[in-house]
Amino acid sequence: MSTIQMPTGRPRPQMPRIGNPLRAIAGKAPLVVGAVLLLLLTPSMFVYINPGNVGIVIHKLGGGVDRHPLGQGLHFRNPLTTGIEEYPVFMQTLVLARGNAEGSASNDEINVNSIEGQPVSLDVSLSFELDASKTPRLYTTFRTDIEHIQHGYVKQSIRQALQEVVGSEPIADMLGPKKAEVVARAQNLIATRLAQYGFMVKQFTINEIRAPAEVMQAINTKNVMQQQALTAQNELQKNMYNAQGDSIRASGRAKAILTEAQAQAQANQLLSQSITPTLVQYEMTKKWNGQMPQVTGGATPLLQLSPPGNR
Structure with missing residues (x-):
C-alpha cells in the first residue's frame, strides 16, 4: 500500500547557487580598462605651449597639418x-663657425670660392624670427x-648667397673696402629666399674671413707697400x-726789403731836393746867438745874409 505525503505548506529549502567569478570580472573589465586608459591619457590630453613658441597641430588620421598654430598656454x-x-x-x-667654440660641435664654417678661384672659408651668424602664421607651412615643407x-636649408641658403656675392669680388676687397657691401648684399639674398617660409632676417654678420696663407701674405705685402707709398706721398706733399x-716767406722778405729801400731812396731824394742854400742859411741864422766871431785884427767881420730869392 502506497503512502501519500501531503504538502505541509512550507517550501522546501534551496541551496544557494554559486556563480562563475571569472564571468563577474569579465563583465566589469570594460569599465576597468576604460578607467585605466583615462588615467593614462589624461596628462596627454592637455598640451602646454611655452611662451615665445607656437604649437603646430598634426592630424594623424589623414587630416594633414592645421593651418592655425596654437598660441602659448594650455590647450x-x-x-x-x-x-x-x-x-x-x-x-x-x-x-656657423669653424670648430666647436660656437654654434654646433661640428665644423659649420661656410666654404666658397672668390673671383680669383681661391677657396675662402667664413664664420657667419644669422639672427632671425619666425612668422607665427607661416609656421604650419614651414613644418609642412x-x-x-x-x-x-637651421642646419639644413638655412645653412644651404647662406652658402648659396655667399657664393654668389663672394664669387664676384676679389679677396682683398672683401677684407678691406667692400666688406660692408658684401655683408649687405648677402643679407638681402638670404632674407629674400627665407621669407617665403616665414623667416624674418634681422641681422647677418661675417665674423671672420679666411683665405690660403700665400694669398693672405700677398695681400699683406700689398697693403704694406701701399701704406709706404702713401707715407712717401704724404712726406713729399709736406x-x-x-x-x-x-x-x-722769402718772397715776402725780399718785397719788404725792396719796399723799404725804395721808400728810403724816395725819402733821400725828397730830402736832397728840399735842401737849398737859403734854407741852410736860414737854419744857421736860427741858431746864431747874436755874438760876433772873435778875430784878431782891427777889421770887423760882417755877417752877410742874402735876401730870400738870391742865391
Whole structure:
C-alpha cells in the first residue's frame, strides 16, 4: 500500500547557487580598462605651449597639418588623433663657425670660392624670427624640428648667397673696402629666399674671413707697400708745402726789403731836393746867438745874409 505525503505548506529549502567569478570580472573589465586608459591619457590630453613658441597641430588620421598654430598656454587635444610640434617664434641666432667654440660641435664654417678661384672659408651668424602664421607651412615643407631646418636649408641658403656675392669680388676687397657691401648684399639674398617660409632676417654678420696663407701674405705685402707709398706721398706733399711756405716767406722778405729801400731812396731824394742854400742859411741864422766871431785884427767881420730869392 502506497503512502501519500501531503504538502505541509512550507517550501522546501534551496541551496544557494554559486556563480562563475571569472564571468563577474569579465563583465566589469570594460569599465576597468576604460578607467585605466583615462588615467593614462589624461596628462596627454592637455598640451602646454611655452611662451615665445607656437604649437603646430598634426592630424594623424589623414587630416594633414592645421593651418592655425596654437598660441602659448594650455590647450586640450585628442592624443590618439593629433600630435603637436612646437616651434620658437622669438629671435634666434644661428652661428656657423669653424670648430666647436660656437654654434654646433661640428665644423659649420661656410666654404666658397672668390673671383680669383681661391677657396675662402667664413664664420657667419644669422639672427632671425619666425612668422607665427607661416609656421604650419614651414613644418609642412620640411617635416622636422627647427634645429634641423637651421642646419639644413638655412645653412644651404647662406652658402648659396655667399657664393654668389663672394664669387664676384676679389679677396682683398672683401677684407678691406667692400666688406660692408658684401655683408649687405648677402643679407638681402638670404632674407629674400627665407621669407617665403616665414623667416624674418634681422641681422647677418661675417665674423671672420679666411683665405690660403700665400694669398693672405700677398695681400699683406700689398697693403704694406701701399701704406709706404702713401707715407712717401704724404712726406713729399709736406716738403712741397714747406718749400712753398719758405718761398712765400722769402718772397715776402725780399718785397719788404725792396719796399723799404725804395721808400728810403724816395725819402733821400725828397730830402736832397728840399735842401737849398737859403734854407741852410736860414737854419744857421736860427741858431746864431747874436755874438760876433772873435778875430784878431782891427777889421770887423760882417755877417752877410742874402735876401730870400738870391742865391
